[in-house]
Amino acid sequence: MGAAGTIPTEMRVIELDGTGGPDVLVPATRPVPRPAASQLLVRVTACGVCGHDLLARRGVLSAARGSVIGHEIAGEVVEVGAELPEPAAWLGRRVALVQRIPCGDCPECTAQLTTLCRVGPGFYGEDLPGGYAEYVLASPLNAVPIPEDVDDATGAMLSCAVGTGLRALRRAGTGPGDIVIVTGAGGGVGVHSVALAKHLGATVVAVTSSAAKEEALLRLGADAVLVSPNARALRGCVSDLGKPRGADVVVELTGGPTFPVALRSLAPRGRLVLVGNTEPAALPLHPGLTILKELCVYGSAHADRGDLAEIVDLVESGAITPVPARVWPLHEAALAHDAVERRQVTGRAVIVP
Ligand SMILES: [Zn+2]
Numbered sequence: 001m002g003a004a005g006t007i008p009t010e011m012r013v014i015e016l017d018g019t020g021g022p023d024v025l026v027p028a029t030r031p032v033p034r035p036a037a038s039q040l041l042v043r044v045t046a047c048g049v050c051g052h053d054l055l056a057r058r059g060v061l062s063a064a065r066g067s068v069i070g071h072e073i074a075g076e077v078v079e080v081g082a083e084l085p086e087p088a089a090w091l092g093r094r095v096a097l098v099q100r101i102p103c104g105d106c107p108e109c110t111a112q113l114t115t116l117c118r119v120g121p122g123f124y125g126e127d128l129p130g131g132y133a134e135y136v137l138a139s140p141l142n143a144v145p146i147p148e149d150v151d152d153a154t155g156a157m158l159s160c161a162v163g164t165g166l167r168a169l170r171r172a173g174t175g176p177g178d179i180v181i182v183t184g185a186g187g188g189v190g191v192h193s194v195a196l197a198k199h200l201g202a203t204v205v206a207v208t209s210s211a212a213k214e215e216a217l218l219r220l221g222a223d224a225v226l227v228s229p230n231a232r233a234l235r236g237c238v239s240d241l242g243k244p245r246g247a248d249v250v251v252e253l254t255g256g257p258t259f260p261v262a263l264r265s266l267a268p269r270g271r272l273v274l275v276g277n278t279e280p281a282a283l284p285l286h287p288g289l290t291i292l293k294e295l296c297v298y299g300s301a302h303a304d305r306g307d308l309a310e311i312v313d314l315v316e317s318g319a320i321t322p323v324p325a326r327v328w329p330l331h332e333a334a335l336a337h338d339a340v341e342r343r344q345v346t347g348r349a350v351i352v353p
């Protein structure tokens with residue numbers, strides 16, 4: 001086993017003191033985890049605040065009292081397990097992490113479907129302690145080195161806030177000439193989905209519930225921005241952009257509030273990708289519409305290691321410029337949650353230990 005510098009035995013974390021409002025996020029201490037034979041110990045340098053974290057904190061997901069949430073992690077590898085091949089390739093490297101550590105061996109992993117692995121250590125903040133902490137465990141199966149000129153807060157955004165959109169756009173086969181509607185466009189995944197859809201050659205309609213985010217979305221390259229449009233306004237906008245029969249792709253980042261309008265805005269053979277679920281609810285899938293227009297509805301989970309590596313390349317080459325994060329110190333995680341909940345953050349909130 002190799003280590004870079006002295007690793008303390010205890011670390012600061014923010015844990016859930018029950019579930020509810022932001023004030024359930026409280027400081028605590030924990031033993032620093034020990035890497036297993038093929039694992040990495042990562043000193044967390046930044047952790048993003050995801051909509052998923054808000055749901056976990058409210059008690060909608062599996063997190064309970066004592067959980068350490070946070071799955072959007074960047075850091076530095078400070079220790080490597082004893083049986084890791086090529087430890088020197090990892091020790092001291094700055095890395096961004098995919099939010100799930102897969103096993104690498106199950107049928108899903110063998111088929112390169114690592115987001116579907118349920119055998120490995122799992123998802124940060126649910127199956128293993130998350131990134132609202134000074135240290136986390138990781139693996140070469142979920143870590144990607146990041147270049148020097150990508151700062152820590154940006155590194156923390158790459159897998160979830162940026163990579164989720166790339167995967168969703170790919171699930172829908174997005175390409176040049178498509179009109180893509182992004183709902184929840186002002187959030188962390190939304191702003192980057194707009195930029196990535198433009199990168200893939202699409203025309204982009206950004207849908208947001210916040211008029212204050214309109215200008216930022218136009219600056220990011222959105223061809224049109226609509227604030228809480230009804231179906232008629234959204235269809236009209238897509239028509240004005242050259243497709244009177246509707247949009248080719250919807251990246252649905254909100255779920256309940258926008259799904260019915262988004263579904264109606266699709267052209268025949270349109271593709272809707274469900275990614276976000278900010279207000280968990282059953283969605284009204286209109287069967288007549290779906291059948292007669294031969295629509296496709298996909299689910300898309302999170303980036304895998306290949307997606308994250310591609311995002312790192314896109315950012316390094318300047319093809320995609322992540323929206324600067326708003327940063328809070330770890331002990332003010334509750335304030336970061338409060339700001340995100342009040343929709344005061346365009347892009348990503350990030351906490352740093
Ligand atoms: Zn996330």
Ligand SMILES: [Zn+2]
Nearest residue numbers: 103106109117
């Ligand atoms: Zn697996």
